[in-house]
Amino acid sequence: MTIDLARAAKEKNIRYFLISFTDLLGNQRAKLVPAEAIGQMMKSGASFAGFATWLDMTPADPDVFAMPDPDSLIQLPWRPEVGWLAADPWMHGKPVEQAPRNLLKRMQAKAAESGLQLKSGVECEFFLISPDGARIDDGADRQAKPCYDQAALMRRYDVISEVCDGMLALGWKPYQNDHEDANGQFEMNWGYDDALVTADRHAFFKYMVKSIAEKHQMRATFMPKPFAHLTGNGCHIHVSLWKGERNVFEDERGDLGVSALGYNFIGGIIHSADALAAILNPTVNSYKRINAPRTISGATWSPSSVTYSGNNRTHMIRIPDGGRFELRLADGAVNPYSMPAAILAAGLDGIQVKRDPGKRLDINMYTEGHLAGEVKRLPLNLLDALRALQSSALLNDSLGEYVPAYLKLKHQEWNDYARHLTEWERDTTLDC
Numbered sequence: 001m002t003i004d005l006a007r008a009a010k011e012k013n014i015r016y017f018l019i020s021f022t023d024l025l026g027n028q029r030a031k032l033v034p035a036e037a038i039g040q041m042m043k044s045g046a047s048f049a050g051f052a053t054w055l056d057m058t059p060a061d062p063d064v065f066a067m068p069d070p071d072s073l074i075q076l077p078w079r080p081e082v083g084w085l086a087a088d089p090w091m092h093g094k095p096v097e098q099a100p101r102n103l104l105k106r107m108q109a110k111a112a113e114s115g116l117q118l119k120s121g122v123e124c125e126f127f128l129i130s131p132d133g134a135r136i137d138d139g140a141d142r143q144a145k146p147c148y149d150q151a152a153l154m155r156r157y158d159v160i161s162e163v164c165d166g167m168l169a170l171g172w173k174p175y176q177n178d179h180e181d182a183n184g185q186f187e188m189n190w191g192y193d194d195a196l197v198t199a200d201r202h203a204f205f206k207y208m209v210k211s212i213a214e215k216h217q218m219r220a221t222f223m224p225k226p227f228a229h230l231t232g233n234g235c236h237i238h239v240s241l242w243k244g245e246r247n248v249f250e251d252e253r254g255d256l257g258v259s260a261l262g263y264n265f266i267g268g269i270i271h272s273a274d275a276l277a278a279i280l281n282p283t284v285n286s287y288k289r290i291n292a293p294r295t296i297s298g299a300t301w302s303p304s305s306v307t308y309s310g311n312n313r314t315h316m317i318r319i320p321d322g323g324r325f326e327l328r329l330a331d332g333a334v335n336p337y338s339m340p341a342a343i344l345a346a347g348l349d350g351i352q353v354k355r356d357p358g359k360r361l362d363i364n365m366y367t368e369g370h371l372a373g374e375v376k377r378l379p380l381n382l383l384d385a386l387r388a389l390q391s392s393a394l395l396n397d398s399l400g401e402y403v404p405a406y407l408k409l410k411h412q413e414w415n416d417y418a419r420h421l422t423e424w425e426r427d428t429t430l431d432c
């Protein structure tokens with residue numbers, strides 16, 4: 001049921017709406033619109049100069065209109081007079097094909113042609129650091145193995161409980177919060193849902209955590225690897241596929257409780273993993289989280305090879321129990337909309353051509369990886385991943401205009417990075 005925003009504004013005392021869209025590099029762009037003007041915005045959308053954002057447009061292009069989705073309305077828990085709305089960029093009277101939220105909706109519609117619906121839950125890890133970004137905010141958080149550290153968690157109770165209270169008020173069904181494996185790192189979990197609902201919440205969660213951290217004179221970062229010696233920020237995603245009320249990944253007679261169709265979907269992810277990395281690990285820094293040397297806690301908790309397992313966190317895909325799997329590839333920089341869209345594209349291909357995921361591995365990949373035999377490795381850097389995406393006919397076909405637009409922006413980023421002279425180069429090359 002679509003919400004009447006003018007009426008919602010009166011009932012909930014909303015004075016302003018933030019009409020927000022997420023661009024290809026994951027930035028949230030918004031206009032702050034007084035509640036009195038929301039009726040017109042619902043008809044025509046909020047206008048933006050597309051070139052001024054990362055949508056791969058030119059200064060000569062006409063206005064982009066961000067069309068608010070009234071069902072996405074979220075009242076800011078820390079500032080309830082503002083209502084946040086996810087919006088879909090339109091131009092020339094139709095959705096902008098490369099815009100990530102439009103992409104996800106298109107992939108969902110494709111799945112719906114076969115009666116299928118992707119449901120997902122995300123685990124967005126983040127650090128609480130000093131406002132200048134230089135250090136962990138909590139100077140006492142120094143354990144070598146700080147995961148689940150009760151005292152460190154409770155020293156940040158004010159921030160964590162305020163975010164969790166927000167999720168409770170919004171009806172997201174949060175169920176646990178913890179200190180993660182790196183000093184200063186936390187994770188907060190809420191219930192899984194339809195992939196678009198989760199993507200909107202994922203986008204909003206990042207904004208909420210950053211805003212509430214700022215309120216408490218801290219900074220929150222989702223950067224994949226902000227500190228070289230510590231575990232990085234993952235964004236593990238739990239995936240299941242539904243036909244109406246039935247989870248079609250579930251089969252109690254299947255190995256680990258997963259159906260043949262579920263294994264085909266996993267086969268599709270494994271088949272496209274190197275190209276998927278370009279989207280799920282979208283920054284130069286992402287590749288310092290995957291393929292990383294051991295951190296001081298003893299493990300990176302991130303994958304380096306394209307393998308799957310049962311309830312074993314050293315592989316790219318973990319099947320913790322029947323009916324779902326956890327993809328551990330993505331990191332904190334991932335675009336909340338492009339991630340499920342790309343997973344759906346790869347997984348639907350797996351179902352369509354019945355891809356075989358190969359043999360499940362039950363070894364500890366961190367210490368016994370050499371026993372795995374011939375397994376595909378993940379790309380070692382962003383450029384390798386971009387090249388894999390470029391040559392993936394499957395992802396180019398199914399993700400349409402998104403891929404060339406994304407590749408163009410990301411190649412610019414890589415070239416910008418490659419022009420930097422680093423300390424490491426001077427240290428190792430001055431005396432050549």
Ligand SMILES: [Mg+2]
Binds near residue numbers: 123180187234
């Ligand atoms: Mg975690």
